[in-house]
Amino acid sequence: MNTINAAIVGASGYTGAELVRLLINHPNVTITAMTADRKAGMRMADVFPHLGGLNLPDLVTMDNVDWSNIDVCFCCLPHGTTQEFIASLPQNVRIVDLSADFRLKDIEEYRKWYGDKHRAPELQKEAVYGLTEIKRDEIAKARLVANPGCYPTSAQLPLIPLLKEKKIGTQGIIIDSKSGVTGAGRAPKEGTLFCEVSDAIHAYGVGTHRHGPEIEQGLSEAAGENIFVSFTPHLMPMNRGILSTIYVTLADNVSVNDIRTSLQNTYANEPFVRVVEEGNSPATRHVRGSNYCLIGVFADRTPGRAIIVCVEDNVVKGASGQAVQNMNVMFGFEETAGLTQQPMFP
Amino acid sequence: MNTINAAIVGASGYTGAELVRLLINHPNVTITAMTADRKAGMRMADVFPHLGGLNLPDLVTMDNVDWSNIDVCFCCLPHGTTQEFIASLPQNVRIVDLSADFRLKDIEEYRKWYGDKHRAPELQKEAVYGLTEIKRDEIAKARLVANPGCYPTSAQLPLIPLLKEKKIGTQGIIIDSKSGVTGAGRAPKEGTLFCEVSDAIHAYGVGTHRHGPEIEQGLSEAAGENIFVSFTPHLMPMNRGILSTIYVTLADNVSVNDIRTSLQNTYANEPFVRVVEEGNSPATRHVRGSNYCLIGVFADRTPGRAIIVCVEDNVVKGASGQAVQNMNVMFGFEETAGLTQQPMFP
Amino acid sequence: MNTINAAIVGASGYTGAELVRLLINHPNVTITAMTADRKAGMRMADVFPHLGGLNLPDLVTMDNVDWSNIDVCFCCLPHGTTQEFIASLPQNVRIVDLSADFRLKDIEEYRKWYGDKHRAPELQKEAVYGLTEIKRDEIAKARLVANPGCYPTSAQLPLIPLLKEKKIGTQGIIIDSKSGVTGAGRAPKEGTLFCEVSDAIHAYGVGTHRHGPEIEQGLSEAAGENIFVSFTPHLMPMNRGILSTIYVTLADNVSVNDIRTSLQNTYANEPFVRVVEEGNSPATRHVRGSNYCLIGVFADRTPGRAIIVCVEDNVVKGASGQAVQNMNVMFGFEETAGLTQQPMFP
Amino acid sequence: MNTINAAIVGASGYTGAELVRLLINHPNVTITAMTADRKAGMRMADVFPHLGGLNLPDLVTMDNVDWSNIDVCFCCLPHGTTQEFIASLPQNVRIVDLSADFRLKDIEEYRKWYGDKHRAPELQKEAVYGLTEIKRDEIAKARLVANPGCYPTSAQLPLIPLLKEKKIGTQGIIIDSKSGVTGAGRAPKEGTLFCEVSDAIHAYGVGTHRHGPEIEQGLSEAAGENIFVSFTPHLMPMNRGILSTIYVTLADNVSVNDIRTSLQNTYANEPFVRVVEEGNSPATRHVRGSNYCLIGVFADRTPGRAIIVCVEDNVVKGASGQAVQNMNVMFGFEETAGLTQQPMFP
CATH class of the missing domain: 3.30.360.10 (Dihydrodipicolinate Reductase; domain 2)
Structure with a gap:
């Protein structure tokens, strides 16, 4: 079966942990690297004990990831810190960005609402807004998907x-x-x-x-x-x-x-x-x-x-789940892969 | 100090318990009777253990209240069961009705929304809508106040x-x-x-x-x-x-x-x-x-x-507190009497 | 792949719904029948809207299940109502009983704590207590597993x-x-x-x-x-x-x-x-x-x-999950089948 | 009526806010000063909006309190920071200390569990452990009461x-x-x-x-x-x-x-x-x-x-309420003064 390597950047937040929860059961994805600058060196199980039963790579800094090996990067960095990082990634890496940095097409709007000049305006042009059901065809071809806000x-x-x-x-x-x-x-x-x-x-x-x-x-x-x-x-x-x-x-x-x-x-x-x-x-x-x-x-x-x-x-649909759905579309996987978990009630 | 006797009809619900919580510290009110037809004979402390430290009358049926003795009746009966009961009360009793039965001026509207013909249309005419800050003057003179919905x-x-x-x-x-x-x-x-x-x-x-x-x-x-x-x-x-x-x-x-x-x-x-x-x-x-x-x-x-x-x-303001506020207006008490408790946070 | 047919009896409670959540992703199980006597005729999606996205059989009464077709019955009936029902099942059906009816080996203890004489004492003798990690070997051979209390x-x-x-x-x-x-x-x-x-x-x-x-x-x-x-x-x-x-x-x-x-x-x-x-x-x-x-x-x-x-x-481990785990042992499936969902935090 | 002036030191935490909630309805107490070093200059209503309806002194630093004017100080400082502050208070001020600093009689035990040498061992000797029902007589005479832990x-x-x-x-x-x-x-x-x-x-x-x-x-x-x-x-x-x-x-x-x-x-x-x-x-x-x-x-x-x-x-009983109860005992007030609020349920 076709399998890809995924990196989760900024894995120590809730969306990072949720990506792990979803991807660990994805038939086509291996979690190859996870970064968290301030928690580099820690085990994910120490940051998120609920993931303690899994075999996961330890947290590293972004500099310590071998990007040549990575097919997809889920970027969970805070708003504003994402642009330059994504611009620095090699071309072989496709990106699903969970921050707001590439969501607004108009970089003036971005400046107005997020307070800073956009630092990767060229990348912004190629970013596809990842509302899967609406933009599926564009997402399939995108290198950079801006995952929508919740x-x-x-x-x-x-x-x-x-x-x-x-x-x-x-x-x-x-x-x-x-x-x-x-x-x-x-x-x-x-x-x-x-x-x-x-x-x-x-x-x-x-x-x-x-x-x-x-x-x-x-x-x-x-x-x-x-x-x-x-x-x-x-x-x-x-x-x-x-x-x-x-x-x-x-x-x-x-x-x-x-x-x-x-x-x-x-x-x-x-x-x-x-x-x-x-x-x-x-x-x-x-x-x-x-x-x-x-x-x-x-x-x-x-x-x-x-x-x-x-x-x-x-x-899930408002963050990490839609990110996985977008990845599925980008790589031609079954769109529901990794997302078959049913709602938990109560 | 001027003191009145209060009855709470339908005291086994949350609004009844809340009236007790407020009135027990009211300088002008004695809780003289409390009714709960299905729980008649029980102590209020058995229905609401949080009130177990108080000296309260036991729950009785509505028939077992000596109304000649009551100045104000807080009526906490379910919608639809209130009209005939209130119509049966002697004239010496002033009423704050927490149900919806007397809130709608137009009894056709009542029939439309509550499903039954109004059974006390004459009383409806004299009922004053008890939104205290808006209707204070009318409330002061009212015998029957329809306490607003939450x-x-x-x-x-x-x-x-x-x-x-x-x-x-x-x-x-x-x-x-x-x-x-x-x-x-x-x-x-x-x-x-x-x-x-x-x-x-x-x-x-x-x-x-x-x-x-x-x-x-x-x-x-x-x-x-x-x-x-x-x-x-x-x-x-x-x-x-x-x-x-x-x-x-x-x-x-x-x-x-x-x-x-x-x-x-x-x-x-x-x-x-x-x-x-x-x-x-x-x-x-x-x-x-x-x-x-x-x-x-x-x-x-x-x-x-x-x-x-x-x-x-x-x-409180959406039910029992506004009811006490209305009673204060009706009887000329300090409007904040019994209502000086500050918000509880956290 | 080896696939079996499962019935969930008493499916309208929380443990029934949870069995659906787990079994729907089980590679070896088809949910063939679900019963709920008082809700017979309803769709499971109407009883549990969170399961509305699934293709499930409608709820029927116990009498309307074709048991010849069923390999395993998850019995989620209330305590005390289970014994005679299980005694009535044909021998081809293996049972995981989530009630307490077959947990206590000593039927005098059962009578003492559950208030009634045990009505299937012969079945009690063959029931295996389903604490999987402790009783795995016996569970593998059991026809009737008494799933432990939470x-x-x-x-x-x-x-x-x-x-x-x-x-x-x-x-x-x-x-x-x-x-x-x-x-x-x-x-x-x-x-x-x-x-x-x-x-x-x-x-x-x-x-x-x-x-x-x-x-x-x-x-x-x-x-x-x-x-x-x-x-x-x-x-x-x-x-x-x-x-x-x-x-x-x-x-x-x-x-x-x-x-x-x-x-x-x-x-x-x-x-x-x-x-x-x-x-x-x-x-x-x-x-x-x-x-x-x-x-x-x-x-x-x-x-x-x-x-x-x-x-x-x-x-899960205290009810429906352990029930699925026991079924896996009984039928020789991978013990983790249907149970690979990771903890959901937050 | 006999009235005293109270200061609340460290008023920006939950126990400080709760003291305000209780004391504001106390017949014998005026809240004269409230301190919060990092929030000095702010209104209490900005720190705790639920107290916005009250007429309260603004928050000041501890240095800006006129202690000659204060009868009782409720000390809500963190453990370890309290000893020297209390030692610095003039003798006219009686203290209810809600921290742990004076609870352990044995200052070696204090050092062992709280990690530092006790910095006011003389004061420790006179401190009375404020478990009101058990130590009422000693509390009545105490200048410094160590309010018990929750x-x-x-x-x-x-x-x-x-x-x-x-x-x-x-x-x-x-x-x-x-x-x-x-x-x-x-x-x-x-x-x-x-x-x-x-x-x-x-x-x-x-x-x-x-x-x-x-x-x-x-x-x-x-x-x-x-x-x-x-x-x-x-x-x-x-x-x-x-x-x-x-x-x-x-x-x-x-x-x-x-x-x-x-x-x-x-x-x-x-x-x-x-x-x-x-x-x-x-x-x-x-x-x-x-x-x-x-x-x-x-x-x-x-x-x-x-x-x-x-x-x-x-x-309340585990912190601010017992502190008020202790103050009532210390000053000869009705022991229930300020504490007549009934439990809030639901």
């Missing part, structure tokens, strides 16, 4: 097809998202301590979150016009999961059933996106630990409006 | 002043609410088991929740025109708390700062409603266990729009 | 080898266990509502839990003498997981390192039991969703004593 | 009376404790991030936790002989609360009912300690947010043994 995945999967087909209005789209805490990463911060999160909820980045422009980029491309959305993320006591409640207006002569049918048709043959039946309400627990995305469509109280609920596991 | 409290406190002052548009108001599980009550149901709620979130009653018309009633009265809102409640793993994220359009020539200032002025002298400073994001943990309601106002990404975040403890 | 698995895996080797004293063994809420099942009860469990802990069945005699049976057999243990289970806010803290005395001339080494040797070649290194503290999150059992050994403050910490996922 | 409070309240009365054996006492996360403080650490704690449990400091010698000091004094205990703390997903499950042997001719009766008699007139009735199992949710301690006594499976379950809120 919130943007949950917002774009339902909205892009509807905007392309002009089934919904382009004004006043509202995306109210609720996220688990893994999205905030493993670095110790007061705001993500157990006692600061448990038994509570709050909104953050209201009106200013960086995933706003990423969502708008995808929706604008689909609609063929500039789209502005209201986007409010909330942090809630949940390890994994994003639920986005999306409020839209129906286009003229379009019913709620029309948009449900439209989405069902779009995703009929997709292994990971499922439009649930009328009356069912997708819950994050229905996708926990899996690469699935569920979409529910509801009539609003107000005539002419609909409510769409989209759930995913932010660590 | 979601409607969190939606109306910020929106009513803005609609009255025509600071926001009347179209396209969207209320996305996240609630703790106490709102679902103590009756065993699969959907509120620990394993079905923890580490997850889902929407329910999308487009069809009964608190929708209650919210619209209050907003329409404030605006002087019929208002329809989008309202989506979500159930999340939290004991107490509601956070409503509200999306509005600004009226012409009104800025986000204008609406924050307007709300700050409205509530400047209110002991329980506080508009937080620009940049602060209200969290449910900031009000846990208290009667406070916090309101934050944010600029939206989309020009001409604002986002309002309102938090409360659904068991 | 607590007894966590207590016996560390204690049986130590008692067999006389490394610890037989008196005063104390097992303090903390369990997630899945162990209580999916039937709605006040005690397992979210609000009754979250943000809290309590002990239950203190001195009287039915898993006490099951533990003592296994330990007594290992020690060759009657053993009594102190066993206290606690319910805590966690979906899955059991952590048992076990307090033992060291036998003469035995050190804490001796017992760690002893356990490491015993389990050196076991795929699912791992003795962690000195200084590491096993956590339930290290095994979440997996069939692993981790054991840590610590010196106590008091000389001559040791503390053993054992963790498992109660739904 | 775990030691839960272990000593049930065990000290039984040891004094020789109702239980002095050997083989085992204390298995489960704690909420507030006990770990507000400083950001990986180990107390939400995702590292939620939905899981683990033991820590097994055999080596510093509260071990503190417990042994109290028990040894009560028993009149040196006592060694097994003590294992566990961290679990709960904001507040400690549950200690304590395994003891009965003295000759002593029954389980005898020790329950003994404890009931000991605490019959105590406002905050309650021995629950036979068959009731104390849960941490029964004391959440209150100063209560509940004790349950159970027969063990093994003859001659008993199991005692003790619950408290670690932030």
Whole structure:
């Protein structure tokens, strides 16, 4: 069987650990190198005891990886530190970048939202945005895939097809998202301590979150016009999961059933996106630990409006799972390889 | 000191227990009777061990209460069972009804949303909607106060002043609410088991929740025109708390700062409603266990729009606390009496 | 590849759903029938929406299963209802029973702890106790395997080898266990509502839990003498997981390192039991969703004593996972087949 | 009414915030100063938004407090930093120290467990151990009270009376404790991030936790002989609360009912300690947010043994609440003043 060597750069965070969890059962992938600069020399089992039963390479610095040997690099570095590193990789290495560094096509937008000049503008041009179901053909040929943000995945999967087909209005789209805490990463911060999160909820980045422009980029491309959305993320006591409640207006002569049918048709043959039946309400627990995305469509109280609920596991479809899915597409593997784990409930 | 006798009818649920927690430290109230038909004969301490340190009357059936002795009745019966009971009470008893039975002014609306003909239409006419900060003068004179629903409290406190002052548009108001599980009550149901709620979130009653018309009633009265809102409640793993994220359009020539200032002025002298400073994001943990309601106002990404975040403890300001507040107004007590407990964090 | 047909009886509970999660990726098993008497006629996806992406048979009553076609039956019926059902199965069906009905060898003990006379005493004689690592050879030949209880698995895996080797004293063994809420099942009860469990802990069945005699049976057999243990289970806010803290005395001339080494040797070649290194503290999150059992050994403050910490996922190694492991042994499959999923953290 | 001025030193942690929550409703206390060296200049409301509705002094450095004005200082500094500070306070200030610095009578023990030479050995001699129910008379006269640790409070309240009365054996006492996360403080650490704690449990400091010698000091004094205990703390997903499950042997001719009766008699007139009735199992949710301690006594499976379950809120009776209770005793206030809040459930 065709097997490739994978490196995970920045493996000491939650997305790195999740890549290990998924890739360890992938029939075509060997994890050949894992890096974590500050934890170089440690065993992965000491950083993540839940992976203690696996035979894994020890953590090394990025300089100590033999890149000639690597087919694919999953890059889990923090935003802003990724550009120069990826630019330094040899051409034989294909990359799935889980950071935000190559997601925004417009490097001025990048500068505006991420605060720094883009340091690899040429690479940005060739980067393909890795929303698999939407960009599959481009991903197959890409050397560098910019893996989408967790919130943007949950917002774009339902909205892009509807905007392309002009089934919904382009004004006043509202995306109210609720996220688990893994999205905030493993670095110790007061705001993500157990006692600061448990038994509570709050909104953050209201009106200013960086995933706003990423969502708008995808929706604008689909609609063929500039789209502005209201986007409010909330942090809630949940390890994994994003639920986005999306409020839209129906286009003229379009019913709620029309948009449900439209989405069902779009995703009929997709292994990971499922439009649930009328009356069912997708819950994050229905996708926990899996690469699935569920979409529910509801009539609003107000005539002419609909409510769409989209759930995913932010660590899987919203990060590491979609990264593996993209790798599968890039290398011609079965798209579900390494991703057959079913949701874990309870 | 002026002291009154209180009865709690339907005391074996969470709102009943919470009334005990609050009233036991109220300087003007003695809990004289508590009823729970199926648990009559039991000690409250056996139903709620956390109240085991208190000297409380045992639970009795409603028939076994000497109503001649009671000044105020907190009615915590399920929706639909309350009307005839309240109609049967002698005139000396003033009532704070925590059910939905007397909230909707239009008994046809009641029939539509609650499924049954209203059985006390005359009483409905005299009932005063108990949103304390908005209806204080009427509450002071009322014999029967219909205590507001938990979601409607969190939606109306910020929106009513803005609609009255025509600071926001009347179209396209969207209320996305996240609630703790106490709102679902103590009756065993699969959907509120620990394993079905923890580490997850889902929407329910999308487009069809009964608190929708209650919210619209209050907003329409404030605006002087019929208002329809989008309202989506979500159930999340939290004991107490509601956070409503509200999306509005600004009226012409009104800025986000204008609406924050307007709300700050409205509530400047209110002991329980506080508009937080620009940049602060209200969290449910900031009000846990208290009667406070916090309101934050944010600029939206989309020009001409604002986002309002309102938090409360659904068991306190959203139920038993507001009930005590209303009783204080009805009997001329200090409005904060029994409600001086500060939020419990963590 | 050799493939067998499996039936899951009582599939509408958490252990049934977990069997589906595990078996759906098993290379040698087809789920041919699933029963749930009260939910017969429903799709599994309606009972457990997280399984909605799978192609599964609908739920039927037990009478509607064609048993001639079934190789293995996983029996997930409630305690007490299982004996006559299993006695009625044709001889071609091998059974893994997840109930307690065939765990206690002594049917008088069964009557004492479960309240009823045993109704299949002949079957009891042939039942093999399915603690895989301890009883592997017998399980391989068994027609009926009594899958161990969740607590007894966590207590016996560390204690049986130590008692067999006389490394610890037989008196005063104390097992303090903390369990997630899945162990209580999916039937709605006040005690397992979210609000009754979250943000809290309590002990239950203190001195009287039915898993006490099951533990003592296994330990007594290992020690060759009657053993009594102190066993206290606690319910805590966690979906899955059991952590048992076990307090033992060291036998003469035995050190804490001796017992760690002893356990490491015993389990050196076991795929699912791992003795962690000195200084590491096993956590339930290290095994979440997996069939692993981790054991840590610590010196106590008091000389001559040791503390053993054992963790498992109660739904996997403590129930459905061990059931699959036993089936693998019974049918000569790779013992890890269907059980290669790694722990899900966070 | 007699009123005193209180300073809270180290007010930016959870115990500081809790002191504010309790003292703000205390009839005899004014919070006159609050210090937090790194957050000096900030408003308490910015550090703890849940206290935003209160009129509080801003945070200052310790140097900026006018101590001539202060009657009582609650000292919430980290262990090891407290001794010299307290030694520097003028004699008019009485102190309740919530750190561990003055708890161990033997300064050699202190050096052994806390790693440094004690820097105020003279003060140590006058310090009174503040386990209120046990040391009330000494506390009344003390200038410096060493407020007990959270775990030691839960272990000593049930065990000290039984040891004094020789109702239980002095050997083989085992204390298995489960704690909420507030006990770990507000400083950001990986180990107390939400995702590292939620939905899981683990033991820590097994055999080596510093509260071990503190417990042994109290028990040894009560028993009149040196006592060694097994003590294992566990961290679990709960904001507040400690549950200690304590395994003891009965003295000759002593029954389980005898020790329950003994404890009931000991605490019959105590406002905050309650021995629950036979068959009731104390849960941490029964004391959440209150100063209560509940004790349950159970027969063990093994003859001659008993199991005692003790619950408290670690932030209240285990820290700030007991500190206020001690202050009440020191100043002759009603012992329940400021502590009348009932448990918050759910």
